[in-house]
Amino acid sequence: MPDTRYLLLAAAVSAAVNWALRAAPFAVLSFLRTNRTVQYLSTTMPAGVMVILLVYCLRDLPLSQARAAAPLAALAVTVGLHLWRRNALLSIVGGTAVHVVLAGTLFAS
Template sequence: MPDARYLFAAVAVSAAVTWALRALPFTALAPLRASRTVQYLGARMPAGVMVILLVYCLRDLPLGSPAHAAAPLIALAVTVGLHLWRRNALLSILTGTAVNVALASTVFGH
């Protein structure tokens, strides 16, 4: 069995490293908050995320089969309409995703 001082030192070092690793992101990101690049990305990323989700969700859209294309297109209309109405990217993304899943698994399920 290791010495008590050794165990105490190991626990103290582990605690210090854990605390430092958890505090490091906050101290490293503090100067970045004033950065023009970070402010630009913060303003533009919601639209970028929505474009990526749009391309991902509609990449395999079967345009030859209206029954299979209906769920994603209805979800897209709900997402766009909700976003234009509320201007809340998170709300519109989550609601559009939920509508797509609900429609694809129930009404238009294959």
């Protein structure tokens, strides 16, 4: 069985590492707020992530089959709602609703 000094040292090291890992984000936060690269990425990454997600979701879509109508119509509704109202929640809910309704009617048979 380990001696008491070893156990106390192990607990102290664990506490120090735990405290450092919890404090590190707050110490780095002031640097990140003034960093130009982080500011640039915060404005460009959301659109980039959406483009990558769009390509990933539609890459295997068979355009010659009728089942492609649901995702394409949902995409059109999502883009249209977002351009019209500039409301992300409305766009997402509207596009999802159109996709669910169309996919339910197309695949009901």
